[in-house]
Amino acid sequence: xxxxxxxxxxxxxxxxxxxxxxxxxxxxxxxxxxxxxxxxxxxxxxxxxxxxxxxxxxxxxxxxxxxxxxxxxxxxxxxxxxxxxxxxxxxxxxxxxxxxxxxxxxxxxxxxxxxxxxxxxxxxxxxxxxxxxxxxxxxxxxxxxxxxxxxxxxxxxxxxxxxxxxxxxxxxxxxxxxxxxxxxxxxxxxxxxxxxxxxxxxxxxxxxxxxxxxxxxxxxxxxxxxxxxxxxxxxxxxxxxxxxxxxxxxxxxxxxxxxxxxxxxxxxxxxxxxxxxxxxxxxxxxxxxxxxxxxxxxxxxxxxxxxxxxxxxxxxxxxxxxxxxxxxxxxxxxxxxxxxxxxxxxxxxxxxxxxxxxxxxxxxxxxxxxxxxxxxxxxxxxxxxxxxxxxxxxxxxxxxxxxxxxxxxxxxxxxxxxxxxxxxxxxxxxxxxxxxxxxxxxxxxxxxxxxxxxxxxxxxxxxxxxxxxxxxxxxxxxxxxxxxxxxxxxxxxxxxxxxxxxxxxxxxxxxxxxxxxxxxxxxxxxxxxxxxxxxxxxxxxxxxxxxxxxxxxxxxxxxxxxxxxxxxxxxxxxxxxxxxxxxxxxxxxxxxxxxxxxxxxxxxxxxxxxxxxxxxxxxxxxx
Numbered sequence: 001x002x003x004x005x006x007x008x009x010x011x012x013x014x015x016x017x018x019x020x021x022x023x024x025x026x027x028x029x030x031x032x033x034x035x036x037x038x039x040x041x042x043x044x045x046x047x048x049x050x051x052x053x054x055x056x057x058x059x060x061x062x063x064x065x066x067x068x069x070x071x072x073x074x075x076x077x078x079x080x081x082x083x084x085x086x087x088x089x090x091x092x093x094x095x096x097x098x099x100x101x102x103x104x105x106x107x108x109x110x111x112x113x114x115x116x117x118x119x120x121x122x123x124x125x126x127x128x129x130x131x132x133x134x135x136x137x138x139x140x141x142x143x144x145x146x147x148x149x150x151x152x153x154x155x156x157x158x159x160x161x162x163x164x165x166x167x168x169x170x171x172x173x174x175x176x177x178x179x180x181x182x183x184x185x186x187x188x189x190x191x192x193x194x195x196x197x198x199x200x201x202x203x204x205x206x207x208x209x210x211x212x213x214x215x216x217x218x219x220x221x222x223x224x225x226x227x228x229x230x231x232x233x234x235x236x237x238x239x240x241x242x243x244x245x246x247x248x249x250x251x252x253x254x255x256x257x258x259x260x261x262x263x264x265x266x267x268x269x270x271x272x273x274x275x276x277x278x279x280x281x282x283x284x285x286x287x288x289x290x291x292x293x294x295x296x297x298x299x300x301x302x303x304x305x306x307x308x309x310x311x312x313x314x315x316x317x318x319x320x321x322x323x324x325x326x327x328x329x330x331x332x333x334x335x336x337x338x339x340x341x342x343x344x345x346x347x348x349x350x351x352x353x354x355x356x357x358x359x360x361x362x363x364x365x366x367x368x369x370x371x372x373x374x375x376x377x378x379x380x381x382x383x384x385x386x387x388x389x390x391x392x393x394x395x396x397x398x399x400x401x402x403x404x405x406x407x408x409x410x411x412x413x414x415x416x417x418x419x420x421x422x423x424x425x426x427x428x429x430x431x432x433x434x435x436x437x438x439x440x441x442x443x444x445x446x447x448x449x450x451x452x453x454x455x456x457x458x459x460x461x462x463x464x465x466x467x468x469x470x471x472x473x474x475x476x477x478x479x480x481x482x483x484x485x486x487x488x489x490x491x492x493x494x495x496x497x498x499x500x501x502x503x504x505x506x507x508x509x510x511x512x513x514x515x516x517x518x519x520x521x522x523x524x525x526x527x528x529x530x531x532x533x534x535x536x537x538x539x540x541x542x543x544x545x546x547x548x549x550x551x552x553x554x555x556x557x558x559x560x561x562x563x564x565x566x567x568x569x570x571x572x573x574x575x576x577x578x579x580x581x582x583x584x585x586x587x588x589x590x591x592x593x594x595x596x597x598x599x600x601x602x603x604x605x606x607x608x609x610x611x612x613x614x615x616x617x618x619x620x621x622x623x
Contacts, residue, residue, distance in 0.1 A: 011555035012040045014106035016097055018048070018121075020068050025143040026110050028074055029261065031079060032170040033108060033137075040080045042104045043069050045087035046096055048122070058089035060410070065257045094121050094128060101134065113138040113262060117250040125245045125420045129235075129264060141259030146174045147230035153181040153221060153252065154234075163234035169471055170232070170261070179228065181220060202292070214248055214599045216595065221256045242455075265340040289475040292432070292520040296417040299424030315348045317401030318419060320370075321391045325409040326360040333368050346420060352409075353378075353395045357387070363411075373398050376385055379598060385588050388482075389502030393583040393590045398601050400606060403427075405485035412528040422485035425520040429534040433490045433518040434510050436476060437483035439527040455480070459540045459551075460505060465548050469557055470508055479507055480544075483524060490514060492594040497587040500540040501547030505589070508551045535570060542568045543587050550589075 007567040017023050030041045045065030065087045073083050083102070101109060109132060111120055112396055116570035117140065120128040134512035153169045164180065171178045221231075233253070235247040246261070253260055262562060301344050309316065318336065322329055333350070342347045352365040352372045365372045365400040378394040392406060405422050418437065425432045441455050458480045466473045473479065480503050494509040510519060515603060546566070552558040572579055593599045 008245040008439070012042060012098055012104060012106045012109075012261065013037060013038050013043045013108045013110065014044060014097075014104060016044050016046045016093075016100065017065055017068055017072075018046050018093065018113060020064070020138055021069055022143075023072060024145065025139060025336060027076065027079075028143075028145075028173065029137050029139070029170065030111050031076075032166060032173045034079060035089040035169040035173055036165060038108070040082060040261060042082050042084060042100070042106060043072060044070055044084040044100050044104075044298055046093040047087060048093050049089060049091055051091045055089050055091070057526065062087040062089050082311055082561060092121070092123070094131065097540050098122070098131065101558070105611070106134070108135040109136065110137045110139070113140040113245075115260075117245060117253045119362070133266060135263075135265040138262035138264070139259075140253055141264060142231050143259045143261070147176045147228075148233055149228040150178045150230045150233045151181065151224055151228040151256075151258065152178060153220065154219060163232060163264055164263075166263050167232040176230070179224060179553035181217070184339065186229045190622065199528060212409045214251060217613055218252060218255045221252060225256050225258050228258060231256055231258040232260055233324045235258060235262060235383070237556075285472065285475045288496040288516050291479075292517070293475075294421070294425050294522040296421030296424070296524050299420050299428075300417075302420060304421060305424060305427055306344060306604055309346065309487050312427070314402040314427075316346065316405065318347050319392065319399050319406045320350065320352045320365075321355065321388050321394040321395070321406060321411050322357060322361050322365070322409040323355040324357045324359045324361055326357075327362055328412060329361050330368065330416070331410045331614075332409050332411060333365060333370055336407075336412045336416060336419055337368075337370075340419055346423065348401055349399065351395070351399055353398075355388070355390045358458065380595065381598070385498040387497075387499030387502070389500075389505075389587065390498040390590070391498050392502060393496035393498070393593060396488070396593050397596075397602060402488050403485060404488055404491055406483070409481035414499065415525075418524055419526050421522045422483060425522060426487065427484060429520075431517055432512055432520045434486040434520070435484060436478070436507075436519070437481045437523045437524040438521055439524040440476035441478075441527055457537050457541050457544070462544060465545070466507075469548070469552055470511065471509055472511055473519075476507065476519075476521060477523075478521075479503060483527075486510075490518070492599070493592045495592055496590045497547050498590060499587040501587045503543050505547050508548075527583045538570070539568065539583070539585055543585050546585075547587055554622045 013033050015026050017026070027041075030038075034041065044419075045062065047061045047065060049055050066085060067084070069087075069166050071084045073081050082104075084100065088100070090096050097109070102108070108569050109591045111128070113120055114122075118125055118195060120138070128513040147170075150167055152163060165179055170176070187492070195608055204207055225231075231248055231252075235249055245264070249262060252264070260486070267269050268326075278307060318340075320329070320332065325332075329352070333352075336347070337350060341350065350370055352364050354372055354374050356374060356376060362372050362374075366525050366611060373395075375391040375394045378397055384390065384394075395406070396404065403423065403426055405419055407418050407422075411418060421437045422437055455478060462475070462479050465474075467475070483502070484503070484506075490510060490513075494506060494513065497505040507519070546564055549564055566584050568583050570583060572581045
């Protein structure tokens, strides 16, 4: 819910009639603002006369404006309208406009944006915005009377909620569908906007998600424009760009061949950003925890899961990231394959993604007949980085399934539930798009196991920070767990950090793009694995905090005055003497893999082949 201070976008709306041609579309915009809670609309007439002519030349046009104002008011008796019958005539109407704003105590003005997005009232657009100092809704181009499909580019942050609320209100007023573009590739599974914490009355019908450059954003909008007839876009929210239309906004307007509405507001007047959290949000997290927390035992009926899989006509891939896991990888492979591929055809393929192991990991996997890919050899033209996140990102290129699951290969007490527990919520609910596992993690101290002592980075670093800044995720029991699964349409459209921060980054980005309801968690009971030493956990924490800071900056939750250090000083002891070892630690952020041309080519080839999986099948299964 929104807070009382941000319950509506506007209170009193000034619609100055400068062009008869734009009068009807301007009134439609004003009506959308009424739907958002505006109390009143003021219709006023402005006439501009050339500086080389006497103002008396504007008398005829002033009479025409008064007739238009009266006609508009008569057409819409259902709207709370006031007509200012005093039509202003001037050489430069901005001064008269400022007087009208003051006289009628309006906080929002609807204006026409001219040329290439550079002129308003025959003045530089930035000058008009700065002098008005209030919310402004610009019309650009010939707006359709009743748009059917509205395209909304959004980058999150302060202006995103403001712009999206206006687009939704306009869509509701005219019965239009809305496509939201989060800077990417097309995701065609819309969900209720409520799921992303926006107080909308209707559903966004489609979402388009990417993290890319302005060029990539424009290319995506150009791809989408043929299916839409109106663009709704906001001005920059960054403090340095306040009071300006913005080069990015102009570039989009001039590149995308659609008429547009540009929504602007000073930061202090903005509606809450996309991620605004109300005081009642704790109740929503509790509700999510109750509804989206599962137990692996719920999915023990593997025949039922296979029936659901076949009914949905989906394929499922399992990726096994590995680095020097010769002690456990063999049992992981044989246990999962026997239960979920040979006895029961739940998995369609299983592939090992090796990070250049120096022990017998690869030899063991290959001897068991499982395909093995070294992650540095996947998409070699893109280079390679160390880390599990890099292996997961590249595995999307070689795994073929519609649903992709990953489990670590160091699990000592491996059981099929580590896989079917993750797949169950995805097969049971179309709303669920990403599933995290959680479990008890006993800590091995010498020859003994201490129950519940594992997960030190989770409890001391990650969960406290998520509670502080991303409280939507505060119900996740183990955000850093290495067992998770998701729909390809989601996983291919979010970035991956290359190392320790991959799990945290995926959670925040999937939350941002798809909402909390798209995430689920499942209790996988107990997991026994090799615990890392304290120094390694310190490095892990350092990298994860870096990633969290980058997301805080992107979401405008903190103002980063300088780049955080990438150098970590580690205290070491040598013969009783302390000294510092310095390491450069940083995760590289890989873009959504759907932005990689080679990946898109491979997916097209798979679609042409009917999505047929070619590797890692169970013995006896047909191609």
